Amino acid sequence: MKLWGGRFQKNTDELVDDFQSSISFDRRLYRYDIRGSIAHARMLARQGIIGNEEAAQIVRGLEDVLADIEAGRVEFSVAAEDIHMNVEQLLTARVGPVGKKLHTARSRNDQVALDIRMYVKDEIDQIRRLLGELLTTLLDLAEAHVDTVMPGYTHLQRAQPVTLAHHLLAYVQMFGRDADRLRDCRRRADVLPLGAGALAGTTFPLDPGFVADQLGFAAVAQNSLDAVSDRDFAVEFTAAAALIMVHLSRFCEEIILWSSAEFAFIELDDAYSTGSSMMPQKKNPDVAELTRGKSGRVFGDLITLLTMLKGLPLAYNKDMQEDKETLFDAVDTVKKCLLIFRPMVATMKIRREKMAAAARGGFTNATDLADYLTGQGVPFREAHALAGRLVYYCLEQGRSLEELTLEEFRQFAPAVAEDVYRVIDIRHCVDARRVLGGPAPQAVREAIDRARAMVAQVCR
Incomplete structure (x- = not known):
């Protein structure tokens, strides 16, 4: 008979058992379930709801169950439906009827909420650690490439020169926000639900604060x-x-893109690339492509959770069982991607000369020419138009701005002087952008220092 089967006159159909069983996936919560049950048993004894010796028997039995699961000596039962009832059955088989007292003053509803919250907190800590390792790798790489000039892009068209360090620091900001979001999310997960029962609490004199202290929760649910x-x-x-x-x-x-022959900015290490079964020359960025593809899984996980919750009346509904596989998939996918992405980036070969050559092409210094003319007293809109006409002239001539003579410059803009060549030099274009968050080496070094402090704060 089911643990909840007292009012039923017949067994559930085998198809129903299989359909509603979650043990195939929620088994991964066993450590949290047992930890929560140990804290609950100790609280019951502390409050005089069960005897101290009974609690001690239950705790010893749960520790034995944990040891057996860890050693692979347990075969979970589909008929027992989920990890909670499996653990309770295993416990009762070891300690006898006293094991049936464990579920006093709680429901599977608050039990599963507890397990998932503990699981999410632990996984957040692990993912933040992985983000911290990735951020440190990116910062080390940025520090090595403060002077590596490359084109910055808009619309995937060469726009202005930056440095690889500056480009990498953009991703440092993104992943830093990710770690900070997780830290903030953890605070809201850090609330103990145990004691809520099925939905209306219990008549027993529980002490949720004691359980919260035992399990490391910062707060207790208020409703x-x-x-x-x-x-x-x-x-x-x-x-x-x-x-x-x-x-x-x-x-x-x-x-x-960067590893393609068209860019050739980087070469991925052989350990993080694959070949073709037909074309012997190929070196494919499969790790990057798979990571890009796996993003859709996690987006789908988010939509699944939102859709599952959107029409549910209070309180618990069986629909909520669908939260676990989705949540587990999001955790597993993010962790796998972070684990392989970091060494892939750390080992890639940077082709500085290719980046620099690309930065010198595409007239990435045209904005600096317009700014120079503005500094000579030409209104910016006119300066912008003059620089554009000079670019068009160069395109017709098959030349770059740096290759124009001073006389050619003055045909379009009489205010141009000899110092224009210094201003439109690609290195100068980068060095001159010393504003906060800009690509100039000194600004980048300062940004790296700030970013290291940020990582220490949001990833610890």
Whole structure:
């Protein structure tokens, strides 16, 4: 008979058992379930709801169950439906009827909410650590390439010269926000729901504060209905995970482009590339492509959670069982991608000369020419038009701005002097942009220092 089967006159159909069972995926929550049950048993004894010796038996039995699961000696039962009831059955088989007292003053509703919250908190800590490792790698790479000039792009067209360090620091900001979002999300996950029962609490004199202290929760749920029906923290985590995947995917898109023969800015290490079964010359950026593709999984996980919750009345509904596979998939996907992305970036070969050559092409110094003319007293809109006409003249001549003579410049803009060549030099174009957040080496070094402090704060 089911643990809840007292009012039923017949067993559930085998198809129903299989359909509603979650043990195939929620088994990964076993450590959290047992930790929560140990804290609950100790609280019951502390409050005089069960005897001290009974609690001690239950705790020892749960520790034995944990050891058996860890050792691979347990075969979970589909008929027991989920990890909670599996653990309870395993416990009762070891300690006898006293094991049946463990579920006093709690429901699977607050039990599963507890397990998921503990799981999310732990996974947030792990993902923040992985983000910290990635951020440190990017900052080390940026420090090595403060002077590596490359083109910056808009619309995937060469726009203005920047440095590789400056480009990498843009992703440092993105991943830093990701870590900070996770830190903030963890605060809202750090609320103990145990004690809410099925939805209306219990008549037993519980001490949720004691359980919160035992399990390391910062707060206790303030409403029993909300405690068992809230999955906002899971949605919020998955939304943060989706943004991590957005940022990884954007970076991967650039790595894919940069490693192509058309760009040739980088070469990926052989350990993070694959070949073709037909074309022997190929070196494919499959790791970057797979990471880019896996972003869709996490976006789907987020939509699944939102859709699952949107029409649910209070309090718990069986629909909410669908939260786990989705949440687990988001966690697994983000962790796998972060684990492989960091060494892929750390080992790629940077082709500085290719980046510099690209920065010198495409008239990326045209804005500096317009700014120079503005400094000579030409209104910016006129200066912009003059620089544009000079670019068009160069295109017709098959030359660059640097290759024009002073006389040619003065045909379009009489105010141009000899110092124009210094101003439109690509290196100068970068060095002159010393504003906060700009690509000039000194500004970048200062940004790296600030970013290291940020990482220490949001990833610890």
